[in-house]
Amino acid sequence: MGIQIAPSILSADFANLERDIVSVDNADWLHFDVMDGHFVPNLTVGLPVLERVVQVAPMPVDVHLMIDDPDHWAPRYAQAGASSVTFHYEAAQDPVAIARELRRLGTRASVALKPGTSADVVIDRLAEFDMVLVMTVEPGFGGQDFMPDMMPKLERLRAAASEVDHDLWLQTDGGISRETIGQAAAAGCDVFVAGSAVYGAEDRRAEIEALRDLARQARDDA
Numbered sequence: 001m002g003i004q005i006a007p008s009i010l011s012a013d014f015a016n017l018e019r020d021i022v023s024v025d026n027a028d029w030l031h032f033d034v035m036d037g038h039f040v041p042n043l044t045v046g047l048p049v050l051e052r053v054v055q056v057a058p059m060p061v062d063v064h065l066m067i068d069d070p071d072h073w074a075p076r077y078a079q080a081g082a083s084s085v086t087f088h089y090e091a092a093q094d095p096v097a098i099a100r101e102l103r104r105l106g107t108r109a110s111v112a113l114k115p116g117t118s119a120d121v122v123i124d125r126l127a128e129f130d131m132v133l134v135m136t137v138e139p140g141f142g143g144q145d146f147m148p149d150m151m152p153k154l155e156r157l158r159a160a161a162s163e164v165d166h167d168l169w170l171q172t173d174g175g176i177s178r179e180t181i182g183q184a185a186a187a188g189c190d191v192f193v194a195g196s197a198v199y200g201a202e203d204r205r206a207e208i209e210a211l212r213d214l215a216r217q218a219r220d221d222a
């Protein structure tokens, strides 16, 4: 797969969620941020909302779990209809067991690393995952500034991903915009989460196309 854009519903209008999901229907994924007020100091939505969102979303749903005890919860999000489930390495007791269970349920298995977590923790186990999310902000809130110092982590994972047999994707989340997407693409990112950049744009579909074009160009130039 090439460059993919995943608008985050964190920046959508929760009173008009279906309208705001359909307004980004040229996106590759819908990014669904789940926060529990414990793993991160913010609280969003969970399983009952996901169950309805997958019924109305024209694109597959990419769940980002920022919650404690993903060993228990991650499979439930797969069963509720997510096409991809990302859990945080820092919250997991047994990341490989979670990933194996997600794959058994037919869902893409993805692990996220907070800015302070080294790629070392997954680099020897990449065969177990379909995607690695390199957070480019501290998880918890939309609209924060992109952290360019995460690019060496992404580059290292890109180099290691070429050693595994399957198509392992890398994702970045936090502060992705027209100004920053090129850096992440050049460092090897495949899937770009963008919340405020897409939902804050006057023409959301045009913004998605602009982000995709900038990422493709930066990838080709790299």
Ligand SMILES: O=C(CO)[C@H](O)[C@H](O)COP(=O)(O)O
Pocket: 008, 010, 011, 031, 033, 064, 066, 137, 138, 139, 140, 141, 142, 143, 144, 173, 174, 175, 176, 193, 194, 195, 196, 197
């Ligand atoms: O996981 C997240 C925050 O923890 C969100 O997906 C992310 O912040 C997207 O928002 P923005 O593009 O506005 O930074």
Ligand SMILES: [Fe+2]
Pocket: 008, 031, 033, 064, 173, 193
């Ligand atoms: Fe996210």
